[in-house]
Amino acid sequence: MTGRIHSIETFGTLDGPGIRFVLFMQGCALQCLYCHNPDSWDTKVGKVVNIDDILSEIEPYVGYYKSSGGGITVSGGEPTLQAPFVAELFKAVKEKWNLHTTLDSSGFCESSHAEKLLKYTDLVLLDLKQMNNQRHKVLTGQPNDRILKFARWLSDRGTAMWVRHVLVPGRTDDEQDLEALGQFIGSLDGVERFEILPYHQMGIYKWEQLGKSYGLTGVGTPTDKEVERAYRIIGAARTAVELARG
Numbered sequence: 001m002t003g004r005i006h007s008i009e010t011f012g013t014l015d016g017p018g019i020r021f022v023l024f025m026q027g028c029a030l031q032c033l034y035c036h037n038p039d040s041w042d043t044k045v046g047k048v049v050n051i052d053d054i055l056s057e058i059e060p061y062v063g064y065y066k067s068s069g070g071g072i073t074v075s076g077g078e079p080t081l082q083a084p085f086v087a088e089l090f091k092a093v094k095e096k097w098n099l100h101t102t103l104d105s106s107g108f109c110e111s112s113h114a115e116k117l118l119k120y121t122d123l124v125l126l127d128l129k130q131m132n133n134q135r136h137k138v139l140t141g142q143p144n145d146r147i148l149k150f151a152r153w154l155s156d157r158g159t160a161m162w163v164r165h166v167l168v169p170g171r172t173d174d175e176q177d178l179e180a181l182g183q184f185i186g187s188l189d190g191v192e193r194f195e196i197l198p199y200h201q202m203g204i205y206k207w208e209q210l211g212k213s214y215g216l217t218g219v220g221t222p223t224d225k226e227v228e229r230a231y232r233i234i235g236a237a238r239t240a241v242e243l244a245r246g
């Protein structure tokens with residue numbers, strides 16, 4: 001079995017617990033305005049690899065991953081677009097080294113497509129980008145109903161999740177939207193951690209290289225105060241729902 005990959009990072013510390021091998025898959029069905037890897041969208045490009053190719057890349061560092069409580073994270077692009085390949089890879093790293101496996105996904109996936117993959121996944125990093133469907137479409141090019149359904153399915157099957165939200169001034173920081181996000185998270189089981197990722201413009205040069213026009217020109221990084229405010233609004237709404245659920 002082969003897959004198309006975008007790139008590899010051997011010492012990732014941001015995408016899951018411990019030190020991690022991070023594999024970025026090629027291809028994504030969304031087109032987020034803030035994407036810092038727009039070169040990962042096209043499903044027809046990237047490097048074609050097989051499972052053994054990736055296992056050889058991981059092997060030299062397995063000791064670091066295991067002793068740090070880390071493992072492997074498969075990110076993107078959108079890794080569920082190549083769910084059968086990622087499932088085989090996760091199965092292989094479990095059988096060979098019993099590595100911890102994390103899937104970093106936008107959640108834009110039908111549950112039936114991810115069933116086998118989730119069997120070998122220990123943790124899902126789920127990006128919830130915008131609760132307002134209209135604003136979600138503007139932000140990503142797609143509606144959010146499939147994503148919210150996927151999140152509910154993960155919750156129902158007891159999957160451990162870290163939910164992440166990119167805070168973009170004027171795009172994803174409206175009070176009502178943040179409240180709705182907190183309420184939705186409060187209604188989910190299995191959310192072990194919630195993180196706000198402040199928007200930054202680091203990927204702009206890739207948009208320029210690809211000849212794409214960048215839709216967030218002039219939008220700055222949120223201040224610490226704005227990030228604190230978002231945490232406060234989301235946290236209060238989440239807690240209220242969790243208390244009501246008992």
Ligand code: SF4
Binds near residue numbers: 030034036037076078
């Ligand atoms: S889901 Fe991720 S890879 Fe896809 S467009 Fe959005 S930020 Fe980029």
